[in-house]
Amino acid sequence: MPSPALAPAPTAPAADTADASPVVLRSITQRFGKHTALSDVSLALPAGRIIGLLGRNGAGKTTLLHIAAGLLPPTSGACTTLGTPSGKLDTPQLTRLGLVQQEGRYLEWMTVRQHLDFNASFYPSWDRDLEKRLLEALELDPKRKIVQLSPGDRQKVGILLGTCHRPALLLLDEPISSLDPIVRRRLLDFLLELLRDDGTTVVISSHILNDVEKIVDWVVALEAGELVENSPFDLLQESYAEWTLTSAAGALPPSFAEPFVLQQQSNGHQAVLRVRTTDTEAAARLAAAHRAELRTRPLNLDEMFPLLTDQRRRRS
Secondary structure (H helix, E strand, O other), rough: OOOOOOOOOOOOOOHHHHOOOEEEEEEEEEEOOOEEEEEEEEEOOOOOOEEEEOOOOOOOOHHHHHOOOOOOOOOOEEEEEEEHHHOOHHHHHOOOEEOOOOOOOOOOOOOOOHHHHHHOOOOOOHHHHHHHHHHHHOOOOOOOOOOHOOOOHHHHHHHHHHEEEEEOOOOOOOOOOOOOOHHHHHHHHHHHHHHHHOOEEEEEOOOOOHOOOOOOOOEEEOOOOOOEEEEEHHHHHEEEEEEEEEEOOOOOOOOOOOEEEEEEEEOOOEEEEEOOOOOOOHHHHHHHHHHOOEEEEEOHHHHHHHHHOOHHHHHO
16 A cells, blocks of 8 residues: 655745746855854746745844845855845845845934825835825825834834835745734735735735734744745645544554654544645545544644754654
């Protein structure tokens, strides 16, 4: 009996997809002294997608975004952003790029209005109607000075500065961590609007996975500086599941050796398995082999996350 197929491991970008990608990383390594933040990462981000950039603290997410935005030269390897080496991004590319950092730097003495007007002067495509809509949706008072703003309101300023010129590529580093649930929902709706109306490629790094899951259609995951996942989200949803096997005869083994079983708990009578497989018949075969009743359910992104980031340890 053939073993169920596992989802493929991440691979380097192929030439045809790389040419169409807004961000291409080739063998990127980034070191800070003795610490390696990224290790030999090759990746071509798909265009016209909302990409969830996932990983635990220190996984390398912010470093990757900074390299893509041209803020940080890699120790080795090459990054191309919007068709240009990231270290050589200039006005034509920068006017098509938006970056929202977790802790943006602002001119503290300015009001929100002054800061928006100052920023708009650099972008011929600045959309004043969009600016007005976002000020209202994010509940941000343009008359307030930057120095008076809460962390959440400062994040809102960063969102406006990074999006009102309608970029072709939008990089978001923890943009919703300080926002309340209502404003978070409005922002996520807006990101979907950007994708629908402008075809913007959005890369969003966030730890609030229950919210991010509602909008992403691609997942990139890092663990300890290594790329461990680069897949369409719908493929992950089809591949990951929780299977509950129940045997009235109490004949279930204490552990399951199948390679698609990633986590398991078994007491002889019932086993709860978290699995990854593209074989649609695997669950039924396993249940039949052990004469057990079977119940299955898909995993949400929050439940997938530890399984995604644990792939590095399982491969080593």
